[in-house]
Amino acid sequence: MGNDTKHSRRSFLGKSAVIAGTALAGAGVGGRAGAEPLPIPPTAQQPGRPIPATAYGTPSKFESHVVRRRTDVFVNRQNWSDWSMTPLQHQHGIVTPTGLIFERHHAGIPDIDPAMHKLVIHGLVKQPLVFSMSDLMRYPSVSKFHFLECSGNTLADWTKAASTTVQQTHGLLSCAQWTGLPVSWLLDEAGLGPGATWVLFEGADGSNHTRSIPLDKVMDDALLVYAQNGEMLRPEQGYPLRVFIPGWEGNVSVKWLRRIKVGDQPWHFRSETARYTDPMPDGKWRQFSFLMECKSVITRPSGGMKLERPGLHEIQGFAWSGRGRITAVDVSVDGGKNWQPATLEEPVIDKCLTRFRHRWSWDGRPAVIQSRAVDSTGYVQPTVPDIMKARAIAGFVQHHNGIFPWSVSASGEVRNAIA
Amino acid sequence: MRSRELVLAVAVALIVAACAAPTASRLPERPRVGFGQPISEADLAAWNIDVRTPDGLGLPPGRGTVAQGKAVYEAKCVACHGPEAKGGSMYGTMVGGIGSFKTNARVLTPGSMYPYAPILFDYVRRAMPMDRPLTMTADEVYAVAAYILHLNGLVPADAVMDQSSLPKVQMPNRDGFIPDDRPDTSAVRCMRDCK
Structure with missing residues (x-):
C-alpha cells in the first residue's frame, strides 16, 4: 500500500460501501507507522541499461559474492589438478546454476573444438566405431535431472570442524539437467562381444583421465552427455562430450570423453587403486566404491x-x-x-x-x-x-x-x- | 455438479490419462538406425594407450634401466617431485609407506599403494610430465618406472623394465583391496529421546 495515506483513504472510501467492511481493517487505510517514508528509487526515474544486441546474461553485480571457491582447509601448490566448490548456501532451487557447478580437474580445462572431436568405441565389440559430434547429435536425445557429487565431498570434516561454510564442507555437490543419449545405444550398435563385463572411459584432457565401470551399470542408465541445463556443456564440465553415470562418484563421469573400450575385467588404473579407494581398519582398501550413499x-x-x-x-x-x-x-x-x-x-x-x-x-x-x-x-x-x-x-x-x-x-x- | 455429469467427467479424465503421451523414467529404446562409422583397431592405435595393469596387456615394446630412469627423472620429474622422489615443490613423497596402512599415518606412494607395477607405466605415460603428457617414449617410461620401483626397494639397481619384466614385479599391496561391501551402516530413524 502507498505511503500517501490521505490520498489512498479518500479514493478507496469513495469506491464502494460493499467492500468497506473488509477494507477498513486493511493496512491501506492506515496501519502502523513505518520506520522511514519510502522515497521513489532512482531506478524508477530513468531508463536502465540499453538491451545489448548480443549478450550472454550474467547475474546482478550485487550477487558477485556468489561464486565457486576453493577449499579453505588447505592450499594446493598448483591449480591444474585442483577443485572449486559450489556455493550451496546461495542455491535456492534444486538446479545448480551452470556457472556454479563444482569443478574437479586433473590437468586443467582443455578447450576442444567440437568440429575436431571424435569418440571411438572399441575393444570387445563386433565392429569398432568412431563418431563425430554431429553424428552423436543426430540420435534422439534424453534429458535427466541428476545430482553430481565428488567422492571427496566433506572429506576435511570427519573428526574435526575444519571448514567454515557449507560451500566448503559440501560444495563438491551440484545438480543439473543433463542431455544426451544412452551409452547402451552405441554399445549395442557396435555389438558387445563375448565376455564383455567392464567398460573403460577415457578423456581427451591432459590427464587422459580413465576409469573402469561395470558393464551392467553402463547399460542400465549411463548417458553420453553434451548439454547441461539447456545449453552445451561448459568447457570445465567436459565440453563437448562427457559420460554421466547417475548416482556414482563424480570422478567416473569422465569429461572430454574420447574413448570407450569394452573389456572382460577392470583395468585397475591408478585412479581406481592408489586413488578413489577407502581405507579400512585392517590395512585394506575398499575398491570400486562407486556409489554415493544417501x-x-x-x-x-x-x-x-x-x-x-x-x-x-x-x-x-x-x-x-x-x-x-x-x-x-x-x-x-x-x-x-x-x-x-x-x-x-x-x-x-x-x-x-x-x-x-x-x-x-x-x-x-x-x-x-x-x-x-x-x-x-x-x-x-x-x-x-x-x-x-x-x-x-x-x-x-x-x-x-x-x-x-x-x-x-x-x-x-x-x-x-x-x- | 449432478451425478451423471460427475461420472462423465471422471470417465473423460480417465480416457485422457490413458491416452496421454507416454512418459518413462527409464531410458528410451534405441532407434533402428545408427550413425557410427566403422574404424579398424589399426587406425585407432595411437589412442589405444591403456594398460590392463594386473597382467600388463597393452604394454608396448621398449625397455629402460634404473640408471636411465634416474636421468629421465632428473630431466622431467624432479622439478615437482623433488630429488630421489622424496617430495618437491608441488607434490609429496613417492617413496616409502610400505607397512604404514595398519596405522593411522598411511603414506600413499606407488611403492606402498599400487597393487600392480604396470600402473606406473600406464599413469606416467598418460599423465606425466604434467606440462607435456603423452610425449615420453616407451623407453623413457619403462626407465622411470624402473627408477621409482628401485627407490621403493622393489627392484635391484640393475633391473631392466619391459613388457615382460614389469608385470612380474611383486607389489606389497597386491592383496590390499576388498570389493565394495556397502551399505556398512544400519542407522535407524529414531524420532524421540534418541542417543
Whole structure:
C-alpha cells in the first residue's frame, strides 16, 4: 500500500460501501507507522541499461559474492589438478546454476573444438566405431535431472570442524539437467562381444583421465552427455562430450570423453587403486566404491551465517541418494535428541537433489541443528560415529555421507559442529 | 455438479490419462538406425594407450634401466617431485609407506599403494610430465618406472623394465583391496529421546 495515506483513504472510501467492511481493517487505510517514508528509487526515474544486441546474461553485480571457491582447509601448490566448490548456501532451487557447478580437474580445462572431436568405441565389440559430434547429435536425445557429487565431498570434516561454510564442507555437490543419449545405444550398435563385463572411459584432457565401470551399470542408465541445463556443456564440465553415470562418484563421469573400450575385467588404473579407494581398519582398501550413499545437509542457516534475531527461521537444505529417491528428511534442533519430519518440496526425483524445508522458531538459546535423510531403499543417513565403526577414518577420507550438525550460538552465529 | 455429469467427467479424465503421451523414467529404446562409422583397431592405435595393469596387456615394446630412469627423472620429474622422489615443490613423497596402512599415518606412494607395477607405466605415460603428457617414449617410461620401483626397494639397481619384466614385479599391496561391501551402516530413524 502507498505511503500517501490521505490520498489512498479518500479514493478507496469513495469506491464502494460493499467492500468497506473488509477494507477498513486493511493496512491501506492506515496501519502502523513505518520506520522511514519510502522515497521513489532512482531506478524508477530513468531508463536502465540499453538491451545489448548480443549478450550472454550474467547475474546482478550485487550477487558477485556468489561464486565457486576453493577449499579453505588447505592450499594446493598448483591449480591444474585442483577443485572449486559450489556455493550451496546461495542455491535456492534444486538446479545448480551452470556457472556454479563444482569443478574437479586433473590437468586443467582443455578447450576442444567440437568440429575436431571424435569418440571411438572399441575393444570387445563386433565392429569398432568412431563418431563425430554431429553424428552423436543426430540420435534422439534424453534429458535427466541428476545430482553430481565428488567422492571427496566433506572429506576435511570427519573428526574435526575444519571448514567454515557449507560451500566448503559440501560444495563438491551440484545438480543439473543433463542431455544426451544412452551409452547402451552405441554399445549395442557396435555389438558387445563375448565376455564383455567392464567398460573403460577415457578423456581427451591432459590427464587422459580413465576409469573402469561395470558393464551392467553402463547399460542400465549411463548417458553420453553434451548439454547441461539447456545449453552445451561448459568447457570445465567436459565440453563437448562427457559420460554421466547417475548416482556414482563424480570422478567416473569422465569429461572430454574420447574413448570407450569394452573389456572382460577392470583395468585397475591408478585412479581406481592408489586413488578413489577407502581405507579400512585392517590395512585394506575398499575398491570400486562407486556409489554415493544417501546424504543431506542444512544449507540455511549454515556455517558463517548469523541469525539476527529469535523467531521464525526456515531451515532449508538438500538431500540426495545414489541409490534412488529421497523418501524422508528429519530435522533436529536439539543436537540429535529429538527429530521432526521436514517438508520435501516437489519435484522429488531419483538420484537428484531434493529440497527440504522446516519452519523453526528459534528461542534465542544455543542450539545444534542437523538433518537426516532416508532413501527409497530404506537406508537411513548415518552419523560419523556410525561410519567409524566400519571404516578407518583418519585424515582426508572419501565417501563421507554422515549427518552434519551446525551450532547456533546465543548471539546467532552459525558454526561447523561436526566435532 | 449432478451425478451423471460427475461420472462423465471422471470417465473423460480417465480416457485422457490413458491416452496421454507416454512418459518413462527409464531410458528410451534405441532407434533402428545408427550413425557410427566403422574404424579398424589399426587406425585407432595411437589412442589405444591403456594398460590392463594386473597382467600388463597393452604394454608396448621398449625397455629402460634404473640408471636411465634416474636421468629421465632428473630431466622431467624432479622439478615437482623433488630429488630421489622424496617430495618437491608441488607434490609429496613417492617413496616409502610400505607397512604404514595398519596405522593411522598411511603414506600413499606407488611403492606402498599400487597393487600392480604396470600402473606406473600406464599413469606416467598418460599423465606425466604434467606440462607435456603423452610425449615420453616407451623407453623413457619403462626407465622411470624402473627408477621409482628401485627407490621403493622393489627392484635391484640393475633391473631392466619391459613388457615382460614389469608385470612380474611383486607389489606389497597386491592383496590390499576388498570389493565394495556397502551399505556398512544400519542407522535407524529414531524420532524421540534418541542417543
